[in-house]
Amino acid sequence: MLLGAPGSGKGTQAEMITRHFAIAVTSPGTILRRERDLETPLGLEADEISKQGGLVSDEIIVHLIEDWLNLHGRDGFVFDGFPRTVKQAERLSEILQKRKAALDLAIWLEVSEQTVRDRIASRLQCRRCGFTTSLTSAHFAERPVCPYCDGPLIRRNDDDASVLQTRLTEFKAKTEPLLSFYEKGDALHRIDGNRDRESVFADIVALIEERVP
Numbered sequence: 001m002l003l004g005a006p007g008s009g010k011g012t013q014a015e016m017i018t019r020h021f022a023i024a025v026t027s028p029g030t031i032l033r034r035e036r037d038l039e040t041p042l043g044l045e046a047d048e049i050s051k052q053g054g055l056v057s058d059e060i061i062v063h064l065i066e067d068w069l070n071l072h073g074r075d076g077f078v079f080d081g082f083p084r085t086v087k088q089a090e091r092l093s094e095i096l097q098k099r100k101a102a103l104d105l106a107i108w109l110e111v112s113e114q115t116v117r118d119r120i121a122s123r124l125q126c127r128r129c130g131f132t133t134s135l136t137s138a139h140f141a142e143r144p145v146c147p148y149c150d151g152p153l154i155r156r157n158d159d160d161a162s163v164l165q166t167r168l169t170e171f172k173a174k175t176e177p178l179l180s181f182y183e184k185g186d187a188l189h190r191i192d193g194n195r196d197r198e199s200v201f202a203d204i205v206a207l208i209e210e211r212v213p
C-alpha cells in the first residue's frame with residue numbers, strides 16, 4: 001500500500017507500479033466513482049454523503065475495498081491512499097487475516113508541505129483515466145492530452161487552497177497516526193517523496209523486489 005499526504009505522489013507511483021509489475025491497483029476514490037457510475041446502493045449512498053460535504057464512513061469504504069479484493073485481489077494488489085484512518089487499518093488487518101494474506105509493504109511517501117503546495121498548484125489530471133501530471137511539464141502545457149488514453153487533461157477542481165488546507169489538516173489528524181500503527185509490524189518503509197517521480201519509483205521497485213515474494 002502507498003500512503004502519504006495529498007500531493008505526495010501516491011497516485012502517480014501507484015500507476016507506475018501497476019504498469020511495471022502488472023499488479024491490480026485501487027484507491028477509495030476510484031472505487032467510489034465506479035460504484036456511483038454503476039448506481040449501486042452503496043455508490044448512491046456515498047455520493048449523497050459527499051454531495052452534502054460529508055466524509056464517507058470507514059464502514060462503507062472498508063466494505064467496498066473488501067468487495068474489490070474479492071474480485072481483483074487474488075494475485076496481489078496495491079492500495080493507493082487506503083487505509084486513511086486507524087479504524088480502516090484495523091478492519092483491513094481482519095480482512096487480510098480472513099483471506100490468509102499478509103501485507104508485504106506499507107510505503108510512506110514523505111513530503112514537505114512546500115512540495116505539496118507546489119505540486120498541487122500545478123497538477124493536471126486526465127478526466128478519463130485519472131493519469132496525473134504537472135502543468136510545468138512543457139509537453140503537457142502545450143497540448144493538454146493524456147499520453148495513455150488521449151483524454152482531456154484538466155485542473156483538479158478540489159485543488160484550491162482552502163480545500164487543500166482541509167485535506168492536509170484531515171491527513172495530519174486521521175492518517176498520520178497510521179505511522180505508529182504500521183510501525184508495530186515490519187511492513188512500514190519511508191521513502192523521500194520530495195524527489196522526481198523516477199527517483200522515487202526506483203526506490204519503490206527496489207523495495208518491492210526485495211520484500212514481495
Ligand SMILES: [Zn+2]
Nearest residue numbers: 126129146149
Ligand atoms: Zn487518460
